[in-house]
Amino acid sequence: MSGTxxxxxQKRKKSIREIxxxxxxxxxxxxxxxxxxxANCMAFATRLVNGELVLNDCPPILTxxxxxxxxxxxxxxxxxxxxxxxGTGEYRMTIxxxxxxxxxxxxxxxxxxxxxxxxxxxxxxxxxxxxRHIEEFSYNYIGRKLVLNAIAxxxxxxxxxxxRSAVRKIAGxxxxxxxxxxxxxxxxxxxxxxxxxxxxxxxxxxxxxWKEMAELSLTYNAPLVVFAPGDLGLLRSLVKTLREYxxxxxxxxxxxxxxxxxxDTITSFTAIRAGACRNFDDLFxxxxxxxxxxxxxxEEISDDVLKWREAITASMLLSRxxxxxxxHSMDGWVLLPQLIWRFNIYTDPRKPVSVExxxxxxxxxxxxxxVLITTNYALTFFTVESDIKAANLDCYLVVxxxxxLSVESAVAGRYFTADSIAHALKTYNVPALVSHTTLIIPGxxxxxxxxxxxxxxxxxxxxxxxxxxxxxFLRERWPPEPA
Amino acid sequence: MAQKRIDLTTDNEKLLALAPQLLxxxxxxxxxxxxxxxxxxxxxxxxxxxxxxxxxxALSSAGIATFAPPKPTELYRESYKPLEISYPGKxxxxxxxxxxxxxGSRSKTITIxxxxxxxxxDGLHLPPHLPVIALDVFDMNVSLPxxxxxxxxxxxxxxxxxxxxxxxxxxxxxxxxxxxxxxxLFKDATPASAVKTxxxxxxxxxxPVIVGGCGDPRKDxxxxxxxxxxxxxxxxxxxxxxxxxxxxKTLERVATAAKDHxxxxxxxxxxxxxxxxxxxxxxxxxIPPEQIVMDLTTVALGYGLEYSFTIHERARYAxxxxxxxxxxxxxxxxxxxxxxxxxWMKMPSIYxxxxxxxxxxxxxxxxxxxxxxxxxxxxxxxxxxxxxxxxIHRLEKPGSxxxxxxxxxxxxxx
Numbered sequence: 001m002s003g004t005x006x007x008x009x010q011k012r013k014k015s016i017r018e019i020x021x022x023x024x025x026x027x028x029x030x031x032x033x034x035x036x037x038x039a040n041c042m043a044f045a046t047r048l049v050n051g052e053l054v055l056n057d058c059p060p061i062l063t064x065x066x067x068x069x070x071x072x073x074x075x076x077x078x079x080x081x082x083x084x085x086x087g088t089g090e091y092r093m094t095i096x097x098x099x100x101x102x103x104x105x106x107x108x109x110x111x112x113x114x115x116x117x118x119x120x121x122x123x124x125x126x127x128x129x130x131x132r133h134i135e136e137f138s139y140n141y142i143g144r145k146l147v148l149n150a151i152a153x154x155x156x157x158x159x160x161x162x163x164r165s166a167v168r169k170i171a172g173x174x175x176x177x178x179x180x181x182x183x184x185x186x187x188x189x190x191x192x193x194x195x196x197x198x199x200x201x202x203x204x205x206x207x208x209x210w211k212e213m214a215e216l217s218l219t220y221n222a223p224l225v226v227f228a229p230g231d232l233g234l235l236r237s238l239v240k241t242l243r244e245y246x247x248x249x250x251x252x253x254x255x256x257x258x259x260x261x262x263x264d265t266i267t268s269f270t271a272i273r274a275g276a277c278r279n280f281d282d283l284f285x286x287x288x289x290x291x292x293x294x295x296x297x298x299e300e301i302s303d304d305v306l307k308w309r310e311a312i313t314a315s316m317l318l319s320r321x322x323x324x325x326x327x328h329s330m331d332g333w334v335l336l337p338q339l340i341w342r343f344n345i346y347t348d349p350r351k352p353v354s355v356e357x358x359x360x361x362x363x364x365x366x367x368x369x370x371v372l373i374t375t376n377y378a379l380t381f382f383t384v385e386s387d388i389k390a391a392n393l394d395c396y397l398v399v400x401x402x403x404x405l406s407v408e409s410a411v412a413g414r415y416f417t418a419d420s421i422a423h424a425l426k427t428y429n430v431p432a433l434v435s436h437t438t439l440i441i442p443g444x445x446x447x448x449x450x451x452x453x454x455x456x457x458x459x460x461x462x463x464x465x466x467x468x469x470x471x472x473f474l475r476e477r478w479p480p481e482p483a
Numbered sequence: 484m485a486q487k488r489i490d491l492t493t494d495n496e497k498l499l500a501l502a503p504q505l506l507x508x509x510x511x512x513x514x515x516x517x518x519x520x521x522x523x524x525x526x527x528x529x530x531x532x533x534x535x536x537x538x539x540x541a542l543s544s545a546g547i548a549t550f551a552p553p554k555p556t557e558l559y560r561e562s563y564k565p566l567e568i569s570y571p572g573k574x575x576x577x578x579x580x581x582x583x584x585x586x587g588s589r590s591k592t593i594t595i596x597x598x599x600x601x602x603x604x605d606g607l608h609l610p611p612h613l614p615v616i617a618l619d620v621f622d623m624n625v626s627l628p629x630x631x632x633x634x635x636x637x638x639x640x641x642x643x644x645x646x647x648x649x650x651x652x653x654x655x656x657x658x659x660x661x662x663x664x665x666x667x668l669f670k671d672a673t674p675a676s677a678v679k680t681x682x683x684x685x686x687x688x689x690x691p692v693i694v695g696g697c698g699d700p701r702k703d704x705x706x707x708x709x710x711x712x713x714x715x716x717x718x719x720x721x722x723x724x725x726x727x728x729x730x731x732k733t734l735e736r737v738a739t740a741a742k743d744h745x746x747x748x749x750x751x752x753x754x755x756x757x758x759x760x761x762x763x764x765x766x767x768x769x770i771p772p773e774q775i776v777m778d779l780t781t782v783a784l785g786y787g788l789e790y791s792f793t794i795h796e797r798a799r800y801a802x803x804x805x806x807x808x809x810x811x812x813x814x815x816x817x818x819x820x821x822x823x824x825x826x827w828m829k830m831p832s833i834y835x836x837x838x839x840x841x842x843x844x845x846x847x848x849x850x851x852x853x854x855x856x857x858x859x860x861x862x863x864x865x866x867x868x869x870x871x872x873x874x875i876h877r878l879e880k881p882g883s884x885x886x887x888x889x890x891x892x893x894x895x896x897x
Binding site for chain 1: 552554555556557558559560561562563565566603604605606666668669698700725727753754780782784785786787788789790792793796797800822824825828830832833834835836839840843844846847850851854855866870874877878879880881882883884885886888889890891892893894895896897
């Protein structure tokens with residue numbers, strides 16, 4: 001790993017960045033059999049250390065004769081933060097499995113699932129309504145469907161029968177992964193009787209219940225959260241003890257304090273993840289659970305204030321290493337930024353920021369179809385693309401090489417100029433595609449319209465500032481009136 | 484895998500290289516710590532079997548433990564001590580504004596920067612200066628989202644009144660006056676009129692002032708030079724100088740004016756650290772590094788905030804590891820959050836009202852970059868400003884967590 005200041009390092013394990021393809025190649029079968037689809041074992045090794053493939057993509061290494069190599073490589077490539085699975089079958093989700101502290105060191109794996117809560121004293125109708133809402137809430141973001149991921153069932157009654165009945169209802173109507181929340185082991189056991197075969201996440205083992213919860217975790221082969229609010233020493237003690245007890249799939253909850261104690265929350269999450277990824281401290285090498293829902297335990301203030309607080313707490317924990325979140329607010333304005341930020345921070349920073357420049361064709365354009373122009377910043381392009389596709393438009397889109405800058409930045413930085421527009425029209429032979437000479441430029445580039453008319457000889461129409469306005473713009477303004 | 488003999492006394496490195504495998508073999512054997520090893524070579528070989536895995540009997544015979552340890556009945560007590568991490572580098576401190584005694588007219592100055600660790604990484608190293616917030620003022624009518632406009636609609640035609648309101652009502656630490664009207668493609672207002680506007684702002688408020696140009700490298704150079712001269716000694720932050728200015732041969736003029744008249748420069752580059760370093764190197768020829776702040780570009784949540792987040796984490800880490808060309812305080816135009824359609828657009832009711840969505844967007848944009856080490860924010864919505872101030876203060880108070888507050892969250896009745 002590249003420098004960590006004068007941190008006392010226990011060099012027990014290589015960081016993913018120090019593992020070379022050669023390290024991996026040495027333990028591969030070296031037959032170049034191409035069963036993995038790669039040209040040879042070295043190519044496979046390279047993609048493996050880049051995190052693009054997994055070891056199980058090599059069929060020969062899964063055979064008996066290679067079990068020792070398999071073990072060697074599994075150990076070598078194991079992430080310092082354990083990957084823990086919750087749920088079964090196609091609804092199974094994986095949390096943790098992180099290789100690095102900071103995103104730019106490699107890339108983050110396993111986007112943080114977001115669970116919403118229900119509890120066992122909710123009237124049945126409300127319970128069903130919340131579950132329906134959890135499953136249906138989604139947002140279409142640059143062509144991707146962003147969704148919520150899991151249901152946390154809390155016991156407010158602290159009564160085994162009541163909890164069991166609620167878990168039965170939820171398990172009966174939803175396949176989503178479950179987090180069972182009850183601090184009394186007897187109540188937890190009642191819930192597990194109904195959902196024990198679903199590999200739910202058990203919340204939680206505490207200083208007083210670790211033994212009983214460990215037994216339940218082992219009996220039901222279900223992962224277990226360790227809850228030690230504000231006490232990292234206790235958290236470590238519990239992890240060590242539970243591991244000795246034989247529980248391997250642990251999740252850490254050092255407590256989410258959204259008001260007083262926010263500083264401790266941020267630094268605890270950071271210390272745990274830094275300990276795991278930088279110091280290979282294996283007592284910290286487990287996924288982190290953040291519970292923005294705790295904002296609702298504070299004093300009674302307006303719901304909107306609590307929702308606001310929950311939104312900002314969740315977003316900070318997404319940035320600071322939470323591998324799983326439990327939330328309460330169902331409001332779109334609270335959830336939407338989380339879903340988008342999660343999607344963004346889990347994209348691979350090694351991938352280029354830009355898309356290829358050129359002319360993209362949408363639908364079946366003819367010589368009278370509109371020609372639009374934008375920049376080659378990936379998110380700009382995908383946003384425009386998704387708006388054009390959603391409206392089933394037939395048109396051409398010229399993508400200018402602005403070095404991967406968005407329209408606004410590219411105009412300010414003089415990458416998107418009258419000259420670069422003229423250059424793009426010429427280079428991509430746009431005049432040959434259409435019989436007209438009208439170009440629609442982004443509203444954020446409005447100031448270029450005069451110069452661009454001069455530089456291109458085309459008539460310039462200033463389009464909407466946001467590409468969501470393109471369909472309406474074309475309805476109202478296309479075909480253009482003759483100049 | 485190493486099956487040959489290893490001389491423990493002379494080749495500690497090799498033992499450490501074996502560590503992952505050792506740990507794997509020793510899974511469940513809690514007593515063993517690498518530093519406590521006092522084995523003979525013969526013992527080590529037992530840990531590294533040549534064929535398959537047969538460590539259990541070997542371990543027993545080594546007298547360490549068995550592989551089916553009894554389940555613990557008591558809690559093992561582990562301690563936790565925060566890691567003391569120190570870094571070779573330090574972010575420079577830059578002071579904005581100057582008091583009368585210092586040759587300006589501000590009632591107080593604001594110093595930013597000085598960080599010695601990544602932001603909020605531990606409770607031991609709090610940054611020497613709290614991040615501060617500048618509120619925007621525009622010198623001409625700009626199209627603002629409705630949610631922003633309604634807070635300032637009475638003062639939008641009077642930059643001086645707008646600046647006063649930002650300080651008095653919304654708690655701005657700093658004021659940014661954006662001289663949009665100077666843009667040759669809009670009003671092409673003269674440097675003299677820009678100077679007048681900045682004078683008015685300096686009269687109206689006594690906090691430090693940031694002067695924003697129009698983005699045209701030639702026009703900005705004229706305007707900044709004139710403003711720098713007029714506001715001699717005020718330690719304005721000139722927003723911004725760019726590599727485009729270097730290309731247009733106007734950089735030297737602006738940088739020299741800033742140095743001669745005692746101002747600070749904001750070096751703006753577009754999400755590219757090599758460019759940021761190059762621009763700084765060019766500036767060092769004309770002005771001391773203590774008069775340079777960086778803007779590495781803030782993109783809206785949903786439109787590439789992750790690029791801003793990661794480039795700031797990279798820059799800060801590199802600076803702390805000793806790259807002095809990046810060891811400058813950084814600012815974020817969190818107002819850019821409003822470029823995201825999710826911030827201002829009417830959406831289906833399931834996504835909530837834009838009156839809440841917009842400000843929460845700006846807030847999250849700013850908070851995310853706060854965690855990446857931001858020293859100064861340019862902001863607009865009062866709720867976002869209040870929240871950010873609140874969070875900044877909370878993050879300065881380690882040791883205030885009270886377990887009893889959240890202990891029973893599982894059973895809270897909602």
